[in-house]
Amino acid sequence: MSLDQEQQDQMILHQLSQIEKFSSVHRRPDFDTNFAYGTAGFRMRADLLDSVVYRVGLLAALRSRKLDGETIGVMITASHNPPEDNGVKLIDPQGEMLEASWEVYATKFANARSDEELAREYFNVAETLKIRLDAPCKIAYGRDTRASGPALVSALKDGLSAAGAEFSDYGVLTTPQLHYIVKCINTAETSSPYGEPSQAGYYKKLAAAFKAVMKGKPKPGLITIDAANGVGGPKLAELLEVLGSESLEAVIVNDDVEATQKLNQQCGADYVKTQQKLPAGAEPEALQLYASLDGDADRIVFYYVDEAKKFFLLDGDKIASLAAMFIQELLEVSGVEDVEVGVVQTAYANGSSTAYLQDVLKVPVTCTSTGVKHLHHAAQLYDIGVYFEANGHGTVLFSAATIKALESFEAASPGQQSAVDTLLSLADVINQTVGDALSDLLLVLTVLAHKSWGPSEWNMAYTDLPNRLVRVVVDDRFAFKTEDAERRLVEPQGLQAQIDELVKKYKFGRSFVRASGTEDAVRVYAEAATRLEADELALKVSELLKGL
Numbered sequence: 279m280s281l282d283q284e285q286q287d288q289m290i291l292h293q294l295s296q297i298e299k300f301s302s303v304h305r306r307p308d309f310d311t312n313f314a315y316g317t318a319g320f321r322m323r324a325d326l327l328d329s330v331v332y333r334v335g336l337l338a339a340l341r342s343r344k345l346d347g348e349t350i351g352v353m354i355t356a357s358h359n360p361p362e363d364n365g366v367k368l369i370d371p372q373g374e375m376l377e378a379s380w381e382v383y384a385t386k387f388a389n390a391r392s393d394e395e396l397a398r399e400y401f402n403v404a405e406t407l408k409i410r411l412d413a414p415c416k417i418a419y420g421r422d423t424r425a426s427g428p429a430l431v432s433a434l435k436d437g438l439s440a441a442g443a444e445f446s447d448y449g450v451l452t453t454p455q456l457h458y459i460v461k462c463i464n465t466a467e468t469s470s471p472y473g474e475p476s477q478a479g480y481y482k483k484l485a486a487a488f489k490a491v492m493k494g495k496p497k498p499g500l501i502t503i504d505a506a507n508g509v510g511g512p513k514l515a516e517l518l519e520v521l522g523s524e525s526l527e528a529v530i531v532n533d534d535v536e537a538t539q540k541l542n543q544q545c546g547a548d549y550v551k552t553q554q555k556l557p558a559g560a561e562p563e564a565l566q567l568y569a570s571l572d573g574d575a576d577r578i579v580f581y582y583v584d585e586a587k588k589f590f591l592l593d594g595d596k597i598a599s600l601a602a603m604f605i606q607e608l609l610e611v612s613g614v615e616d617v618e619v620g621v622v623q624t625a626y627a628n629g630s631s632t633a634y635l636q637d638v639l640k641v642p643v644t645c646t647s648t649g650v651k652h653l654h655h656a657a658q659l660y661d662i663g664v665y666f667e668a669n670g671h672g673t674v675l676f677s678a679a680t681i682k683a684l685e686s687f688e689a690a691s692p693g694q695q696s697a698v699d700t701l702l703s704l705a706d707v708i709n710q711t712v713g714d715a716l717s718d719l720l721l722v723l724t725v726l727a728h729k730s731w732g733p734s735e736w737n738m739a740y741t742d743l744p745n746r747l748v749r750v751v752v753d754d755r756f757a758f759k760t761e762d763a764e765r766r767l768v769e770p771q772g773l774q775a776q777i778d779e780l781v782k783k784y785k786f787g788r789s790f791v792r793a794s795g796t797e798d799a800v801r802v803y804a805e806a807a808t809r810l811e812a813d814e815l816a817l818k819v820s821e822l823l824k825g826l
């Protein structure tokens with residue numbers, strides 16, 4: 279055996295023994311919980327997460343080693359979940375969600391039953407994927423404002439140290455900020471660096487792009503933003519500071535991050551979307567624009583009240599439609615040809631939005647499974663892919679070839695040039711890595727300013743079909759298996775046929791059932807021609823689940 283080989287073996291043995299040693303301080307709390315890397319990583323009550331986060335640190339190190347030392351992100355957040363929950367998810371080098379094939383390793387690590395089993399799994403994954411355990415690896419991590427965050431960060435650091443990783447702590451930030459930073463780090467040495475890998479760099483990039491795209495347009499009217507008492511509040515305040523009051527003025531409500539038990543309570547994007555009403559703390563002024571962020575500021579929904587104080591929600595479907603319409607118009611004016619704009623939605627998209635996109639805007643629409651990772655990948659197949667979940671999580675992806683085509687386009691008139699410039703600035707306003715509430719806020723304000731629209735004009739594109747989303751607790755949510763982008767159940771057997779029978783009775787009726795990936799429950803969605811019918815259909819489908 280060569281000396282090098284011997285040293286390498288020693289180092290690997292040391293690493294494995296460190297992993298076992300630290301694992302004994304971060305033991306799995308109980309064996310009843312079956313951990314699963316779901317729609318948005320691991321997410322559950324924070325007191326169950328210590329061992330999971332430690333183990334995610336190990337996996338992050340392997341992932342970075344597998345990708346030649348590119349930086350991997352780890353975000354500690356539970357987004358819209360209640361204050362006592364927390365979660366953890368991995369970010370791939372280009373700021374994307376963790377590659378799906380690695381989720382099984384995350385799940386395996388989390389469920390290892392002993393320190394030895396964990397070290398063995400770690401070694402096995404390295405062997406299977408031909409990962410050199412002495413190769414360098416780099417991790418960037420951050421957390422939201424939850425009280426449980428700092429303790430989980432320590433567990434993560436132990437995991438990273440045990441695996442011999444180099445790591446940087448980015449402190450408290452929004453999920454999209456960390457996605458942005460990860461992409462910036464990994465593109466720093468390339469011909470197209472994404473930006474400065476810091477929060478300051480993030481604000482600078484967004485602010486400069488917003489100012490460019492708004493040039494010559496009137497400053498947006500006052501907007502009130504509910505920050506869910508989460509990390510989005512202070513971060514939005516920082517962004518506003520960089521933008522300056524001459525560019526944008528906003529009132530932030532529900533921005534008390536010190537009172538951590540107030541997070542997402544009676545406020546935030548999820549509350550407004552599911553309850554279809556104003557959050558606490560928002561004083562409704564007729565026809566003014568309001569918005570709500572979620573707990574980690576990767577989602578946003580808008581809303582307003584009319585003169586009669588009636589509430590109107592402008593959700594992810596409305597944002598996608600607004601963005602697709604604007605981009606299509608700009609492309610048409612610019613004269614740039616052969617750029618395909620497509621929209622990606624999930625089964626939760628309102629049927630009216632899909633009809634508007636396909637029949638009025640005539641853009642292709644793809645339907646994918648729930649979870650941004652699915653939408654993101656489908657959107658990458660278009661030249662400009664607009665993707666939004668109905669709950670307000672989404673973004674717009676411009677392919678590299680499209681950006682190149684726009685940059686090199688020779689405009690025949692100032693009008694054409696202006697449309698091209700607007701499209702290019704828009705691509706910078708929009709966070710290209712992941713759905714981002716702050717960046718989406720600027721996107722919406724841009725379109726409204728260019729169209730001289732208020733919220734009610736925006737809302738006129740189409741009328742939502744009344745809909746209802748119900749959460750049903752069942753004995754075993756894993757018994758619910760779906761096909762056709764989650765729109766149909768395969769198991770439990772016979773259930774889909776019963777749903778179909780019910781749906782047939784309702785005008786514009788549509789309903790589907792799927793297991794949640796973030797909560798221990800199944801979700802029932804129903805829409806129909808009237809509010810009463812949508813509620814009734816949701817109730818009847820929910821009743822089918824009783825006794826299962």
Ligand SMILES: CC(=O)N[C@H]1[C@@H](OP(=O)(O)O)O[C@H](CO)[C@@H](O)[C@@H]1O
Nearest residue numbers: 317318649650667669794795796797
């Ligand atoms: C109906 C719904 O809103 N589902 C949400 C929710 O997923 P579930 O798998 O439905 O629990 O949380 C996800 C992560 O935030 C989000 O991507 C998704 O849209």
Ligand SMILES: [Mg+2]
Nearest residue numbers: 357572574576
């Ligand atoms: Mg979120």
